[in-house]
Amino acid sequence: MPEDDSEHLPGAVGGATRIGRTVRRPTGPWTPAVHELLTYLHDNGLRGVPTVHGLDDEGREVLEYVEGRGVPIDREIVLDSVLEEAVVWLRDFHDIVEGYRPSGPRTWRGGEAELEPGQIICHHDPGAYNWIIQSGHFVAMIDWDMAGPGRPIEDLAFLAWTAIPLYREIPAADVARRLDILVEAYGEWGPMTVLEAVAERMSVAADRIEAGQARGDQGFINLARVGEPQRTRDRVAAFRARLPEIEAAL
Secondary structure, X not given: OOHHHOEEOOOOOOOOEEEOOEEEEOOOOOHHHHHHHHHHHHHOOOOOOOOEEEEOOOOOEEEXXXXXXXXXXXXXXXXXXXXXXXXXXXXXXXXXXXOOOOOOOEEEOOEEEOOOOOOEEEOOOOOXXXXXXXXXXXXXXXXXXXXXXXXXXXXXXXXXXXXXXXXXXXXXXXXXXXXXXXXXXXXXXXXXXXXXXXXHHHHHHHHHHHHHHHOOOHHHHHHHHHOOOHHHHHHHHHHHHHHHHHHHHO
């Protein structure tokens, strides 16, 4: 489509515009590191990763537009099969990115950092709202701006938070069943280990949002419109209260 027919894409915290077969997004100090990561993943055969096309004349990053639809997580719980596909993709990503060991520190959204023992470069925001679905199947993970060093279980816990989902109440029997799907598809940790990781990971997420707002990061400031970080902190407290019932259903 021509430039004057550009389409704003809803849901992108930092703002995104579709132009033809591309997506244009604002950049930040973290963009070079993210582009380096995405290029590595693409070159090493990871499916479901948008191709990087550099920067446009306005200084926005240019990424491949992936056909499909997003997931409105407050109105939709993804099918068991889609959950399984997304977790299998996450394991593929983690296995491939294990070989990505940048020499020296890189500037990520959270600041300059380098990999420590036991860490990989995580997506750090693999919530279901960043999935692309085509014909009832998971096909891509988008919005890589939060990528940076972390432990693999942090990504899995974050995914579980929105995709089982754990951030809101659903029947404990459904949580147990879908948690079993998740741990079987990933093939590393048991359900209790994942549950323990979730509260820790999402508490860290709230802290990172607060820190981002304090340093003037517009993407994090925008999240204040939906009550962040207090909304996540309240949801973590409610999740902790539900844990005994969930554990009893496992």
